Amino acid sequence: MFVLALACIGVMVAAATAAAGTSGKSAVPSWCGPKKITLGLTDGFGGNSWRLVTTASARNEAAKCPSVQSLSYADGQGNVQKAISDIQGMVAKGVKALVVFPDAGKAILPALTSAYKAGVVTVPYRVTPGGKAGVNYNVFVDTNFADAGELWGKWIRQVLPQGGNVLMLSGPQGNSQGIDENRGLHKILDPTHKYHFIGAQPFEVTNWDPALTQKVLSADIAKYPKIDVIVSDFGPSLVGALPEFNKSGRKIPALATSDGNVLGCFWKKEHASNPTFKLFTVSTQNDHARLAIDWAVALASGGTKPSTTHFPSRAFENSVTGKPNPVECQPSLPGDIYLSAELSPQVQAKLVKK
């Protein structure tokens, strides 16, 4: 009897220990391997709120893995030479893995290649640096901007089934993001033959500058008596420009764009007096940096590789169906935060208020 009781206690203790062990292990993500590593993160340009939240998201992701002993960050400040020397500096410092936002594109490729050849796990993301995975770097974690264009196109078909005039705004002339988004939009809308693209093609150039956006939009409002939907890849920059419709005695039309707290709050304030102002946003993809970190850490620390190198475009807000989310606004927090990001709004607010 005594032996049986002892055996029972032994089994219970063993089970409890095993359970504790399992729960401890489940807190560590699968991409986090056992090898201790140091991590580097370089930005071509870090001076805006989107970058700040994205960098903080990367830090937050790396902190999930106890094998990452330190994370060094460098901001290229829009200077290609500095961005290159930042990468070289990280290699000299002896980081085991390096995540790079190659803003300058192909100009960064030689620096990436030399880092890769020096044995550092090199993971560029978001902007294509050219070159090939396995030759110039380990892996390129990309996103297809045409997917966002397709999501916008599908929404436009739902809210304007009869067709209409579509005005698209993007950043500098010829920027690849705008061109890809425009391609996705055409892919969905063109087969219907109901939608007419107005304004400069493939998009009106705004340089993502709010002042220029205001001027461009007011010119288009005067020129086109009927604008049914605006498509823009930088929603928050439209907040100052959309009241131009009311100045001209017109109602704000439907808007397919990317998210931002300031835009959500603007919609909440204006949609009652502008019944045509329907809003659909895709996520601004701050969490793209997380997937790049997962890859870099997995390859350097011996963890499980993520299943994809492709970060998807996701719908975020839809004022018509409320799915996947209704329009969100945190009026007590700054306008320059992104509620679609995994990083909590409060943490983001602290970052941008610093």
Place this chain on the structure above:
Amino acid sequence: MGETTTTRSWGVGAVRRAAGRLTSRGLLTVVAATGGLVLASDLVAPSSLDRGTLLTMLPFASALAIAALGQTLVVMQGGIDLSVAGGLSLYVVILTKYPAGVNGRLLPAIGIALLAAVVAGLVNGFLIGRLRLNPIVATLGTNALLFGAVLWYSAGIPTTTTARLSRMGGGLWLGIPIPVYIAVVATAVVTVLIKLTPRGRRFEAVGANATSAYTAGIQVRRYAGGAYVGAQLLYCLAAIVHASIVNQPTAYEGNNYLLPSVAAVVLGGTSLLGGRGNLVASAIAALFLSQLDQFVLALGVTYATRILVQAGALAVGVALYTIDWRAIGRRLSRRRIATLAAT
């Protein structure tokens, strides 16, 4: 000048001299050009004259006019101020980030921005007025310092304008945007100070000929340096107007003013070599440039054409004042006479 004086030509000359005292060649040219542009807008791109478009264009034109006044002061002293970009960006950032949406903190923010403007102006004034550094080099250096301050203070993050400032920028009085009144008052005040006060006349004298002014007992350095302080204060006023019309200004708004502010001065007929300047002409040139922007946008041409048209307007403006068209005309007619004589 024609030396054969007749009663008729004397009468015309007197009228010309009287008009010359009140106006300048630059003012007449820029008014005519603006009139021509309005006419062209009406004929070719009427949507650029729609009420909604004008309500957007006029506040931007007002901010540019005020910045151009500041640039004119510096150019009148034979200088040039490239720190307009950094200065204006810094003041916009102070005016938006310091209040952070709280209306009550707007006035202290304006005070801090004005203080920063005085400091920036004094640095430029000291480097150029006292140390005699080249204005391009000195103001380029100050510009870098000012952008450093912008990034230090804001980390490049834009902040939404306070509601009170936004109301001012978007407000109308008698159907005209409030920024227009601010620009008109600023132009009038600066014109009166420069053209009608003894200090203002001395300021012009220093710009026209510093050596003569020095021999006449005028403190040349103080006036030459003072122009930069005045300019920064005007950039600060332009920043107030700009921050009131752009809902969420970026940390780099001043970049939009660098070339246009110099272009407005040149189109207004103020010589880049210094001397007499026409402040009203600079302000109207700012209106011309802003309407040109809107005109080309309304035409719906490509972005490349937009840039080319704007650059072309600037080239024509510079050519109007810097090329001696009469001499070219004389040379051509002389050549024609010589050819005729040879045949």
